[in-house]
Amino acid sequence: MSRSAPGFDAVILGGGIAGATVAAHLAGAMRIALLEREPQMATHATGRSAAMFVPSYGGPEARALTAASRAFFRRATTETPALFTPRPALHVARADRLDRLDDLLRPPLDAERLSAAAALQQVPALRAEAVAGAVMERDAGEIDVAALHAHYIRQARARGAEIHTGVGSPSLARHGGAWRLDCGAGAFQAPILVNATGAWADATAAAAGVRPLGLKPRRRTLVLIDKPDHWTTERWPIVMAADGRFYFRPYNGGLLLTGCDARLSPPCDAAPDEMGVALAVARFRQALRAPFAERIRARWAGLRTFTPGGAPRIAWDDEAPGFFWVAGLGGFGVQASPAIGRLAAATILRSATTSRRASMLAEHA
Ligand SMILES: Cc1cc2nc3c(=O)[nH]c(=O)nc-3n(C[C@H](O)[C@H](O)[C@H](O)COP(=O)(O)OP(=O)(O)OC[C@H]3O[C@@H](n4cnc5c(N)ncnc54)[C@H](O)[C@@H]3O)c2cc1C
Numbered sequence: 001m002s003r004s005a006p007g008f009d010a011v012i013l014g015g016g017i018a019g020a021t022v023a024a025h026l027a028g029a030m031r032i033a034l035l036e037r038e039p040q041m042a043t044h045a046t047g048r049s050a051a052m053f054v055p056s057y058g059g060p061e062a063r064a065l066t067a068a069s070r071a072f073f074r075r076a077t078t079e080t081p082a083l084f085t086p087r088p089a090l091h092v093a094r095a096d097r098l099d100r101l102d103d104l105l106r107p108p109l110d111a112e113r114l115s116a117a118a119a120l121q122q123v124p125a126l127r128a129e130a131v132a133g134a135v136m137e138r139d140a141g142e143i144d145v146a147a148l149h150a151h152y153i154r155q156a157r158a159r160g161a162e163i164h165t166g167v168g169s170p171s172l173a174r175h176g177g178a179w180r181l182d183c184g185a186g187a188f189q190a191p192i193l194v195n196a197t198g199a200w201a202d203a204t205a206a207a208a209g210v211r212p213l214g215l216k217p218r219r220r221t222l223v224l225i226d227k228p229d230h231w232t233t234e235r236w237p238i239v240m241a242a243d244g245r246f247y248f249r250p251y252n253g254g255l256l257l258t259g260c261d262a263r264l265s266p267p268c269d270a271a272p273d274e275m276g277v278a279l280a281v282a283r284f285r286q287a288l289r290a291p292f293a294e295r296i297r298a299r300w301a302g303l304r305t306f307t308p309g310g311a312p313r314i315a316w317d318d319e320a321p322g323f324f325w326v327a328g329l330g331g332f333g334v335q336a337s338p339a340i341g342r343l344a345a346a347t348i349l350r351s352a353t354t355s356r357r358a359s360m361l362a363e364h365a
Pocket residue numbers: 013014015016017018019035036037038041042043044045046047048049050051052053168169170196197198199200204220221222301302303304326327329330331332333334335336
């Protein structure tokens with residue numbers, strides 16, 4: 001049983017955007033191993049996102065983390081390939097939902113009210129009834145998620161992190177102040193375990209004997225359609241219903257749509273269902289001026305995972321020593337990933353320094 005395991009300061013479970021950004025920010029200061037169950041990292045939520053940066057998205061914590069990530073993405077427009085491409089977000093409201101626009105105009109959001117006529121000029125395919133009022137959020141944009149994930153992984157490796165994929169689900173146990181993990185890639189040992197396993201984070205906690213948070217994974221379906229030849233969509237903004245019923249945006253020469261489905265799901269390899277696809281198409285059609293026979297090019301689904309209160313959990317477990325959560329990243333885990341990595345690393349390093357100081361003081365007492 002007690003085969004000796006290579007020692008690390010922290011083992012990160014999960015190779016989505018959460019695990020990748022934490023690895024990038026911790027490596028260098030700590031000896032890090034990142035373990036991903038699948039043969040490929042970013043297979044689940046991270047690889048299936050709509051790849052948008054929308055500062056007004058989500059609750060106060062999501063907005064704060066996104067705001068704290070903005071400077072990173074501004075700088076990232078100059079990278080090759082560009083990790084970030086600006087594209088404003090046009091929030092539109094029907095006459096009975098105009099109040100939903102007010103919240104978007106509060107600082108620090110960078111947004112301005114637009115007349116219905118000006119909004120329709122931006123996206124002439126929209127029906128007038130769908131646009132009684134509008135707000136343009138200026139500093140939204142699109143993220144190259146694969147390039148962003150690769151950026152974090154490159155940085156983690158360059159700073160000495162060990163990364164293993166296809167490890168299966170490690171067995172987890174805590175002995176003598178350290179976590180011990182046994183998996184396909186061998187045995188690993190560290191005083192700190194970072195749980196960045198997305199929709200599976202509660203299952204991971206349970207496997208480690210830690211109380212789950214009550215996370216709720218919700219399925220979201222995306223549909224990619226061909227646009228009609230007579231629409232010039234390349235310069236369209238991201239279009240979002242202010243009441244959260246749909247959004248769509250230019251994507252790979254077509255349009256990416258969702259009807260904002262959010263059905264609860266167990267953690268799984270989420271597949272698009274007919275209901276989610278039908279909802280996306282129906283809500284898109286309702287927003288349009290003229291009938292439209294769509295040609296679906298691709299469809300996919302992923303799980304957005306929420307804590308019971310909706311705020312992400314980027315913190316030590318309240319009870320289990322050395323167990324750190326990076327979970328409940330909902331629909332903003334990509335756009336807030338720079339700040340999520342910084343916050344997680346700073347919290348972990350602060351505690352590690354404090355406990356190292358405490359043990360040095362104890363040694364010298
Ligand atoms: C349809 C859709 C659209 C979205 N659009 C956006 C958007 O526009 N902008 C935005 O910012 N966010 C968006 N999101 C949200 C974003 O994708 C997520 O918040 C983010 O990807 C979560 O990252 P994660 O690393 O926590 O989870 P994941 O990417 O799911 O990664 C978790 C990883 O843990 C691994 N794992 C699980 N169990 C174990 C184990 N026991 N051992 C080892 N590894 C394990 C899994 O295989 C997986 O690779 C969207 C999500 C969806 C589904």
